[in-house]
Amino acid sequence: MLIGGILVITRKNPVHSALALIVTLLAQASIYLMLYAPFVAGVQIILYAGGIMVLFLFVIMLVSIDRSIRERQFNSQWVAGVIAATALGGLFIAVFAKGSSLFPDHALPVVENDNTQNIATLLYGQYMFAFEIASLLLLVAIIGAVVMAKKKI
Amino acid sequence: MGAIVQYIQSYLTSDQTPGAAGNMFWALVYIMAVFVGLSIAVIAMNWLERKILAHMQVRLGPMRVGPHGLLQPIADAIKLLLKEDIMPAEADGLVFWIAPFVVVLAAFTVFVVVPFGPTHAITDMNIGILFMLGVSSLSVLGIVMAGWASNSHYPLMGALRSSAQMVSYEVAMGLAVVSAILMTSLNASGTGTLSMIGIVQAQLAQGEWFIFKFFPLGLIAFFIFAVAMVAETNRAPFDLAEAESELTAGFHTEYSGFRWSLFFLAEYSAMIAVSSIAVTLWLGGWLRPFPNLLNSATWNFFFSFFPGAAFLFFAAICFFNAARMPKHPLFRIQTIGLAGFGVVLALIGFIFFVPAVSMRVQDIFWFTAKVAAFMYLYIWYRGTFPRYRFDQLMQMGWKVLLPMGLGVLILTASVALLQQKIWHP
Numbered sequence: 001m002l003i004g005g006i007l008v009i010t011r012k013n014p015v016h017s018a019l020a021l022i023v024t025l026l027a028q029a030s031i032y033l034m035l036y037a038p039f040v041a042g043v044q045i046i047l048y049a050g051g052i053m054v055l056f057l058f059v060i061m062l063v064s065i066d067r068s069i070r071e072r073q074f075n076s077q078w079v080a081g082v083i084a085a086t087a088l089g090g091l092f093i094a095v096f097a098k099g100s101s102l103f104p105d106h107a108l109p110v111v112e113n114d115n116t117q118n119i120a121t122l123l124y125g126q127y128m129f130a131f132e133i134a135s136l137l138l139l140v141a142i143i144g145a146v147v148m149a150k151k152k153i
Numbered sequence: 154m155g156a157i158v159q160y161i162q163s164y165l166t167s168d169q170t171p172g173a174a175g176n177m178f179w180a181l182v183y184i185m186a187v188f189v190g191l192s193i194a195v196i197a198m199n200w201l202e203r204k205i206l207a208h209m210q211v212r213l214g215p216m217r218v219g220p221h222g223l224l225q226p227i228a229d230a231i232k233l234l235l236k237e238d239i240m241p242a243e244a245d246g247l248v249f250w251i252a253p254f255v256v257v258l259a260a261f262t263v264f265v266v267v268p269f270g271p272t273h274a275i276t277d278m279n280i281g282i283l284f285m286l287g288v289s290s291l292s293v294l295g296i297v298m299a300g301w302a303s304n305s306h307y308p309l310m311g312a313l314r315s316s317a318q319m320v321s322y323e324v325a326m327g328l329a330v331v332s333a334i335l336m337t338s339l340n341a342s343g344t345g346t347l348s349m350i351g352i353v354q355a356q357l358a359q360g361e362w363f364i365f366k367f368f369p370l371g372l373i374a375f376f377i378f379a380v381a382m383v384a385e386t387n388r389a390p391f392d393l394a395e396a397e398s399e400l401t402a403g404f405h406t407e408y409s410g411f412r413w414s415l416f417f418l419a420e421y422s423a424m425i426a427v428s429s430i431a432v433t434l435w436l437g438g439w440l441r442p443f444p445n446l447l448n449s450a451t452w453n454f455f456f457s458f459f460p461g462a463a464f465l466f467f468a469a470i471c472f473f474n475a476a477r478m479p480k481h482p483l484f485r486i487q488t489i490g491l492a493g494f495g496v497v498l499a500l501i502g503f504i505f506f507v508p509a510v511s512m513r514v515q516d517i518f519w520f521t522a523k524v525a526a527f528m529y530l531y532i533w534y535r536g537t538f539p540r541y542r543f544d545q546l547m548q549m550g551w552k553v554l555l556p557m558g559l560g561v562l563i564l565t566a567s568v569a570l571l572q573q574k575i576w577h578p
Contacts, residue, residue: 013245015248016247022294039279039283041280042283043283045290045291049287049291049294050287051323054293054319055320058297058316061301061312062313115279116280
């Protein structure tokens with residue numbers, strides 16, 4: 001996953017970057033699998049690796065990439081970037097060093113078999129309202145995109 | 154040594170899949186069996202497709218290599234392996250090299266969860282159907298990579314068409330699948346399942362295939378899936394991605410030799426994979442006809458004859474055609490070969506009559522027979538339908554199948570709810 005992530009930001013060719021991003025997303029799905037969350041892993045593969053990244057590639061391929069390969073990669077905010085990265089890295093190291101008091105001693109007993117069913121019960125039971133609001137938001141986004149893209153409806 | 158033998162034997166009495174039982178050895182054996190079986194199926198499909206298409210067009214098809222062209226696929230495979238592997242000078246080397254492997258990997262990985270029988274699957278996953286849809290959707294990435302890396306116009310056009318088509322038909326396909334999964338939740342506990350084996354067992358428990366459930370809702374969902382799966386595998390009449398009259402060969406124009414044969418392999422195994430999803434979800438998977446209605450010992454005995462009888466039938470066709478061969482001495486070797494093939498088939502058939510064997514292979518036989526019907530349909534479509542135009546294809550996907558899928562989903566949910574709340578409170 002780390003290798004994929006590094007490749008995403010260092011490749012000059014945008015298509016190579018996108019492919020590296022797919023590798024990263026697949027690695028992330030396998031992390032979900034290792035955390036006994038098969039449903040999230042499956043959805044991750046379908047939505048991100050199979051759906052969104054294909055659209056990414058689709059757009060990238062339509063854009064001429066010859067110019068972007070020749071362009072120098074630039075980043076004018078590298079000072080801020082370095083500070084943010086150091087802060088985040090420091091946080092990770094601190095958690096890793098002193099983490100034992102932050103987390104429970106034992107991992108929760110994992111129930112792999114009911115994972116999907118449990119997600120369904122939570123999503124359509126306890127968090128029904130939030131779920132519906134989120135889907136309404138997506139609907140508004142879709143209608144917005146259609147209105148913006150089409151001059152005459 | 155004894156421990157190893159015991160480890161191997163310990164699985165034999167199990168009623169689980171090797172993956173679920175955690176037996177590494179049998180899991181490997183199953184993986185090899187599925188891989189070999191799939192390769193043979195692809196080779197057989199190659200021959201069958203040419204023969205059936207030829208007969209539909211009142212031609213003979215391959216006749217020269219072996220009796221009735223039976224050895225033609227082997228000759229083809231050797232030809233492909235010996236051909237020079239050309240990579241265009243302007244191609245993107247790494248991506249061009251990886252693309253066929255991504256496609257093959259995606260096409261073969263899905264068979265991990267395909268249930269050939271209650272114990273005859275490599276493993277059973279909690280998210281089985283989701284896994285199959287997800288991994289098979291990765292194959293579009295390989296196609297896009299191949300099209301782009303070839304650095305040529307026709308492959309790029311093919312890849313763009315293919316990705317647009319697969320992404321749009323995946324939506325309709327997903328909706329149809331969801332409506333079938335909804336039907337699995339019609340039991341006492343009220344929870345459904347995504348596992349492939351669980352779906353078939355739900356059909357057994359409810360006493361009907363999901364294609365007949367809530368008639369005609371199950372049938373419509375099945376129809377949507379059956380159309381979407383042809384589009385998803387880029388086959389005629391939706392083979393816009395490789396429309397030879399417009400794009401030479403689409404995304405694999407620049408590929409040759411072994412790499413091209415990998416695309417070929419992936420296309421056919423993807424066809425088998427989506428057909429087995431359809432069989433699992435709507436046609437009762439490994440279940441034999443009327444497993445609940447005709448459940449007596451006599452009927453069990455009767456149905457256990459089918460696998461052997463099918464092989465004997467094929468053997469009889471072989472003998473019949475061997476007898477019809479021209480009597481010229483030049484045809485003597487071919488006649489003997491065909492008769493020998495018939496003898497092999499008949500022997501396999503007789504082995505399947507042994508009760509111990511027939512009980513084990515019965516599930517696999519019914520599953521394979523159902524999938525084979527779908528494979529025949531694929532060939533039939535190709536021989537019958539003219540190719541769609543691209544805008545017609547998109548219109549069909551977004552304006553016909555998607556609303557139909559949504560409607561079926563809502564209706565299935567309502568009817569299921571009514572059934573649970575009112576008729577059987």
